[in-house]
Amino acid sequence: MAAGEYVSVSSQTDAEQADIARETRELKDTPEAELEELTRIYVGRGLDEDLARQVAIQLTEKDALGAHSRDELGISETVTAHPMQAALVSAATFAVGAVIPLIIAALVPAAQITLIVAATTLLALSVLGGLGASVGGAGIIKGAVRVTFWGALAMAATAAVGMFFGVTVG
Template sequence: MHSLHRENHLVERIGWLRAAVLGANDGIISTASLVVGVAAAAKSADEVMVAGVAGLVAGAMSMAAGEYVSVSSQSDTEQADMARERRELTEQPEAELDELTQIYVYRGVEPGLARQVAEQMTARDAFAAHSRDELGLAGHTIARPVQAALTSAATFAVGAAVPLAIAVMVPAALISWAVSAGSLICLGLLGAIGARIGGAEVLKPTVRVTFWGAFAMAATWAIGALVGHAV
């Protein structure tokens, strides 16, 4: 007797993983850049902390709102497509059966067998078959606006807390360097963890996120220093 072979596909994680990695990355990079930029211009640690906390709150709310609006737009499109598909299945069942048959033929199934498969899939659940094979919509790809918004906001706040915690623990004179170094280490770890969870190669995403984080912090530090000297 053969045991059931079960596969855990990493693509099933893509919805929440994308929002989580984006949120945490943005939280670290934007807040660290803000802290570094303000530290280059400010005269006290209190000013840096006020700016950092304000950036955390504003950023988390912005991420939540942006993700919700963006993913809701995707969801609206998906719902419209599914509603149209339900209507067509009711009004033109034969045309929809022909369409499903051609999809299987295009994928390499012999026409006669493709017709049989289409008929069997239609008899079992026509809407599910068309959603998956015609529209490309499966359970793990369906847009979930609330999940994306909450995940992005929470992970942004967690990421933003990292540079703020570092800024609290070091002397004011060292904030820029300490926050930059600590945040880059965390970005590298986050890139590696995200790649690992997603089943991807680790080095490339780790280097990518670290490089752009360093670039963002260097740019804001330079602007902060210029503005600080100017005023």
């Protein structure tokens, strides 16, 4: 999980860096067109033409690349991806989340292990999905349903692969 997260976020970071490099070239090669582009962005956000141009000029004079990165590309320091941080968080949350089914598996009778571990895992996914959504400021129900749905789908796919290869639990 952590390796996948690292690769995914690294790819996002690479794409952002390529966008910033392209924007840097455009600012050097066609500064007037870039100023006009920034003006159009601000007009599109509701400023009148004159004010939009003033804002574009002032932001360009202060930090042209920063203004274009933020307002044209949607990239800012506060939302820049950090691959190693994402990988560590993924590893920690995966490890903590894996403890729940392990504890349940150790406590229940072998004959009931598949059903009880699956049910408690889905319940834990629901709770953790809701908690994660709440912490992120999103809807708790939506977060719980999303995580539970995808967790159930992953469990079903894993069970299907196991059945295909003749490996079953219980």
